[in-house]
Amino acid sequence: xxxxxxxxxxxxxxxxxxxxxxxxxxxxxxxxxxxxxxxxxxxxxxxxxxxxxxxxxxxxxxxxxxxxxxxxxxxxxxxxxxxxxxxxxxxxxxxxxxxxxxxxxxxxxxxxxxxxxxxxxxxxxxxxxxxxxxxxxxxxxxxxxxxxxxxxxxxxxxxxxxxxxxxxxxxxxxxxxxxxxxxxxxxxxxxxxxxxxxxxxxxxxxxxxxxxxxxxxxxxxxxxxx
Amino acid sequence: xxxxxxxxxxxxxxxxxxxxxxxxxxxxxxxxxxxxxxxxxxxxxxxxxxxxxxxxxxxxxxxxxxxxxxxxxxxxxxxxxxxxxxxxxxxx
Numbered sequence: 001x002x003x004x005x006x007x008x009x010x011x012x013x014x015x016x017x018x019x020x021x022x023x024x025x026x027x028x029x030x031x032x033x034x035x036x037x038x039x040x041x042x043x044x045x046x047x048x049x050x051x052x053x054x055x056x057x058x059x060x061x062x063x064x065x066x067x068x069x070x071x072x073x074x075x076x077x078x079x080x081x082x083x084x085x086x087x088x089x090x091x092x093x094x095x096x097x098x099x100x101x102x103x104x105x106x107x108x109x110x111x112x113x114x115x116x117x118x119x120x121x122x123x124x125x126x127x128x129x130x131x132x133x134x135x136x137x138x139x140x141x142x143x144x145x146x147x148x149x150x151x152x153x154x155x156x157x158x159x160x161x162x163x164x165x166x167x168x169x170x171x172x173x174x175x176x177x178x179x180x181x182x183x184x185x186x187x188x189x190x191x192x193x194x195x196x197x198x199x200x201x202x203x204x205x206x207x208x209x210x211x212x213x214x215x216x217x218x219x220x221x222x223x224x225x226x
Numbered sequence: 227x228x229x230x231x232x233x234x235x236x237x238x239x240x241x242x243x244x245x246x247x248x249x250x251x252x253x254x255x256x257x258x259x260x261x262x263x264x265x266x267x268x269x270x271x272x273x274x275x276x277x278x279x280x281x282x283x284x285x286x287x288x289x290x291x292x293x294x295x296x297x298x299x300x301x302x303x304x305x306x307x308x309x310x311x312x313x314x315x316x317x318x
Contacts, residue, residue, distance in 0.1 A: 170293030208286045
């Protein structure tokens with residue numbers, strides 16, 4: 001009964017079966033690229049000049065993400081992380097909000113998507129740690145309080161990456177499964193509040209994913225005086 | 227009891243216990259978080275927006291432990307490797 005969205009084949013291209021997860025990812029990519037193109041068609045700086053409404057909306061969203069990154073990590077220029085974190089937040093938020101469309105299968109309800117994003121965060125965590133604290137300085141974090149904590153620190157690192165993936169996957173999947181079960185039992189009005197709750201938790205999980213990835217990435221950095 | 231019955235019964239029991247016991251801790255934790263947030267909002271009503279935002283983040287973190295238990299239950303019920311192995315052995 002549990003939907004494994006990786007097994008539903010939508011159509012085949014050159015011999016590859018395109019499953020529902022990849023198809024939904026393409027739809028979300030198309031929506032985001034269309035919105036970005038519409039917003040940046042005639043970019044204008046001046047307040048007196050004509051600023052399109054889509055551009056203003058996009059600027060508000062980008063400023064909100066910028067402020068959140070600055071609140072999570074006050075020591076750096078937020079624009080360094082904005083492409084990756086902004087993409088994570090926008091993609092996961094749009095993916096979870098589009099579950100309101102009846103036959104849309106959210107791509108984050110598949111462990112492959114969430115684990116892929118968590119591995120991206122892990123790679124950036126390592127690379128940024130090596131870049132700012134040096135190779136040995138980064139490895140020193142594993143024997144930080146006492147060298148006997150070495151296995152525990154390694155496990156806690158791996159566990160935080162996995163928890164990042166499973167938190168996103170579990171929240172979205174539980175929303176879908178509860179919706180399916182309730183539709184089978186009491187289809188008339190009861191699934192509605194749970195669908196709303198699913199939308200709310202989807203947006204919150206997008207925000208949590210972005211903020212936690214910032215916190216993991218900048219956790220090793222030596223705090224410079226500003 | 228033969229193998230199939232034993233594995234089936236153990237899986238069902240494990241699934242029920244996993245989500246049952248796994249839901250207790252996060253429930254208590256979220257209740258405590260809501261209690262602290264409501265008390266803070268009663269003392270400083272102007273900061274209600276900030277407090278609400280932080281409350282949602284804390285609730286999401288508490289929720290993640292419950293989600294881990296839920297994922298384990300789903301795996302036991304629907305993607306159980308022991309059940310699949312026993313079914314394959316019997317089918318042969």
